Amino acid sequence: MxxxxxxxxxxxxxxxxxxxxxxxxxxxxxxxxxxxxxxxxxxxxxxxxxxxxxxxxxxxxxxxxxxxxxxxxxxxxxxxxxxxxxxxxxxxxxxxxVNPVGLGRKSRQIFDDVWRKFSGLGQISRTTRADDREALDALLIREGPMCEFAIPGAQNTTVLVVGATSRIGRIVVRKLMLRGYTVKALVRNADQDVLDMLPRSVEIVIGDVGDPSSLQAAVEGCNKIIYCATARSTITGDLYRVDHQGVSNLTKALQDYNNKLAQLRAGKSSKSKLLITKFKSEDSLHGWEVRQGTYFQDVIASKYDGGMDAKFEYTETGQAVFSGYVFTRGGYVELSKKLSLPLGSTLDRYEGLVLSVGGNGRSYVVILEAGPSADTTQSKLYFARINTKIGFCRVRVPFSSFRPVKPDDPPLDPFLVHTLTIRFEPRRQRPVEGSAGMKQDPRSFKLILEYIKALPTGQETDFILVSCTGLGVEPNRREQVLKAKRAGEDSLRRSGLGYTIIRPGPLMEEPGGQRALIFDQGNRISQGISCADVADICVKALHDSTARNKSFDVCHEYVAEQGRELYELVAHLPDKANNYLTPALSVLEKNT
Incomplete structure (x- = not known):
């Protein structure tokens, strides 16, 4: 002084x-x-x-x-x-x-207040006052000292959080804002209690996952979706609307929006699928050849030859139908065509096929022939089995699921694929009931084809779905809850979007990052997990290439039960200083 x-x-x-x-x-x-x-x-x-x-x-x-x-x-x-x-x-x-003692006390008070707000992000059980929420919102959106939490590319990414007021959704919203994302929250109503749960800088969209028309405005401008919504009750209709139909409606809405952007870019979007063939007229059937054969060439097979027949026609109702029957022991019929891709397009830039089909719920074998186009004698065959449902559905067939017919052949190289074949064989057919409740003959089939497309290779996931393992659910309600959850997961896999399905154990209200996590795909977890840890996995999976097209269970670290010690469960400790998700998911199977 x-x-x-x-x-x-x-x-x-x-x-x-x-x-x-x-x-x-x-x-x-x-x-x-x-x-x-x-x-x-x-x-x-x-x-x-x-x-x-x-x-x-x-x-x-x-x-x-x-x-x-x-x-x-x-x-x-x-x-x-x-x-x-x-x-x-x-x-x-x-x-x-000018008093140094007073200045030091004030600085510590400000720092403690800031630290208290940040440490409370993962503790949603704490009652938050109105003034604390306003101060926290201002702190989250402010730049400067928060730059260490920012993620590259987050400023150009808009994330739609469905179920933003749920136990996990509230933490997800704040973690996204802390890292610089633009966040949109889908809520059913705009009550004041709902608005108080979310930061003011979040764009709130009113809509219902069960109403497809209300989802168009929600996905407008969004790059990714995190689905944290859960049914309010275990009534079958409520479970179906939220866990199954809601996921299906949102995937369709996001696909329609991506297709709209692709049309504006003249089909040059990186998310655009490659159209291999579309059966929209009778001319689209040209080039497809119907063939038949048998796996056995002995005398016994000829004695049990009941005949087989198949046809591929364009009906009066405007459908391309491949139908017939196979009564011969070891026989099969197939529909094949040599591919003619657009100039400059090759399948090595894509990760699989998606077929929009309908019929009576039979299983088929998709066969790809790969090799030099000039010399087909050197071609090698690769197959993958697909299952359809009664009615129409979309079937996703990744290239990684194709296996060589001869075990000594190398893995499939999509760049060399030149012929596509769809084969029906009576063996390994599941019993399917008809409309009148009577079982159909597994030796007959009917396949309605709409289109076949190639899925683009993506580095990141488009849709993150928080499902459940069934632990913690009442035993008398567990079956119907899991049935609705699994139906929603299947609709997401068949959509063609890049997906990540997270099945956490029983949720607990405790701070995240305190215990190691176990990632598994064998339905073997038995412990719970904090909501903050699940939210952190959702945020980290947005830009992690190893999380794309994977489904996994996750829980806190535990000791294996008696008789399960042979299974290796690797634990990963969550830490903001390192990316624990990449090594944890790199060993898991893809397209699950």
Whole structure:
């Protein structure tokens, strides 16, 4: 402090020479004589004397004429001179501004307040006051010190959080905002209680996952979706609407939006599928060849030859139908065509096929022939079995699921694929009931073809679905809950979008990052997991290539049960300083 400041405090020259013991003046009024004293109050000093003993502050006696000014007034306190009070307030403010003890205390108070807000992000069970929410919202959207939490590419990514007011959704929203994402929240109604649960900077969209028309505005401008919604009850209709139909409606809405963007870019979007063939007219059937054969060439097979027949035609209803029957032992019929891709397009830039088909629920074998186009004798065959449902469905066939017919052949190289074949064989057919409740003959089939497309290779996931393992659900309701959850997962896999399906154990209200996590695909987990850890996995999976097209269970670390010690369950400790998700998911099977 300068000498001028010391002079303003007291005219005493002894006080100017003592820089470590500036007196702080306080006002005291005598209740009897209305006498006002200005008594010097010693300031706290960290200095210590010899023997580590604290120096006692010096207090001047009131009788001393130098530091004390005594004024006897007969007027009331309201009639005291105002300039003198203002001068004393200014003196007090100037002392607080330069007092190192006070400055340190204020800085620690500000830092503790900031740290309390951040540490409470994962603790949603704590009751949040209105002023705390406003301060937290301002802190989350402010740049500067928060840059260490930002993720590259987050500023150009808009994430739609479905179920933003759920136990996991509330944490997901705040984690996304902390990392710089643009967040949209889909809610059913705009009640004040719902709005208070979300930060003010979140764009709220009113809609219902069971109503497809209300989802178009929700996906507008969104790049990715995190689905955290759960049914409010275990009623079958509520489960079907949220867990199954809701997922299906959102995948279709996101696909329609991506297709709209692709049309604006003249089909040059990286998410555009490659159309291999579309059966929209009778001319689209040209080039497809119907063939038949048998796996056995012995005399016994000829004795049990019941005949087989198949045809591929364009019906009056505008459908391309491949139908027939196979009564021969070891026989099969197939539909084959040599591919003719657009100029400059090759299948090595795609990760699989998607078929939009309908029929009576038979299983088929998709065969790809790969090799030099000039010499088909060197071609190799690769197959993958697909299952259809009664009615129409979309079937996803990744290239990684194709296996060579001859075990010694190398893995499939999509760049060399030149022929596509769809084969029906009576063996390994599941029993399917007809419309009248009677079982159909597994040797007959009917396949309606709409289109065949190639799925683009993506580096990141498009849709993150938070499902469940069934643990923690009432035993009498577990089957119907899991049935609805699995139906929603299947609709997401068949959609063609890049997906990540997370099945956490029973959710717990506790801070995240405190215990190691176990990722598994064998339905073997038995422990719970905190909501904050599940939310952190959702956020990290947005830009992790190893999370694309994978389904997995996750829970807290535990000791394997008796008889399951042979299974290796690797635990990964969540830490913001490292990406634990990549090594955890790199060993898991894809397209599951």
């Amino acid at each position: 300068s000498a001028a400041t010391a002079t303003a405090i007291s005219p005493s020259t002894s006080l100017r020479n003592s820089l470590n013991s500036y007196p702080n003046w306080m006002k005291w009024s005598s209740p009897c004589q209305r006498t006002t004293f200005f008594v010097p109050r010693a300031a706290a000093s960290p200095d210590t004397g010899k023997g580590n003993k604290k120096r006692k502050p010096k207090v001047k006696k009131p009788s001393s004429p130098t530091p004390v000014t005594t004024t006897t007034e007969s007027m009331s306190e309201e009639e005291q001179p105002q300039p003198q009070q203002q001068q004393q307030q200014q003196v007090s403010l100037s002392l607080d501004d």
